[in-house]
Amino acid sequence: MHKNKTLDNCITYRRLKGKVQHVIESSAREYWQNYCNTLDKSTKLGTVWRMAQKMNGVHRENKISNLTVNGSLIETNKEKTDIFKKVFRTLAVIKTITAHSCYVKNHRIKS
Numbered sequence: 664m665h666k667n668k669t670l671d672n673c674i675t676y677r678r679l680k681g682k683v684q685h686v687i688e689s690s691a692r693e694y695w696q697n698y699c700n701t702l703d704k705s706t707k708l709g710t711v712w713r714m715a716q717k718m719n720g721v722h723r724e725n726k727i728s729n730l731t732v733n734g735s736l737i738e739t740n741k742e743k744t745d746i747f748k749k750v751f752r753t754l755a756v757i758k759t760i761t762a763h764s765c766y767v768k769n770h771r772i773k774s
Contacts, residue, residue, distance in 0.1 A: 691718060694718070695718060698714060730743060730746065732746055
């Protein structure tokens with residue numbers, strides 16, 4: 664259509680586009696009805712919501728984003744876990760030292 668923008672081409676394009684949209688909508692409706700027929704009282708609500716989101720085109724990525732630490736790209740989940748553990752340990756040590764120094768400082772003042 665873009666090369667030959669004639670009135671006939673535009674009309675044909677819009678007519679065919681409408682037919683395609685109708686087929687997609689009716690297929691989606693039929694798929695949803697078939698899915699609903701498989702549901703029973705033991706079906707988890709989360710499963711139904713995920714299917715509804717998929718049918719609405721909502722896509723969620725469960726992958727953890729890549730990280731950059733000190734200029735190095737961290738891509739694998741193993742590397743991310745190792746970095747998390749290292750940072751968590753460091754923060755725990757800092758918190759412990761801070762708590763200890765506050766205790767010592769307060770203890771000296773009271774004595």
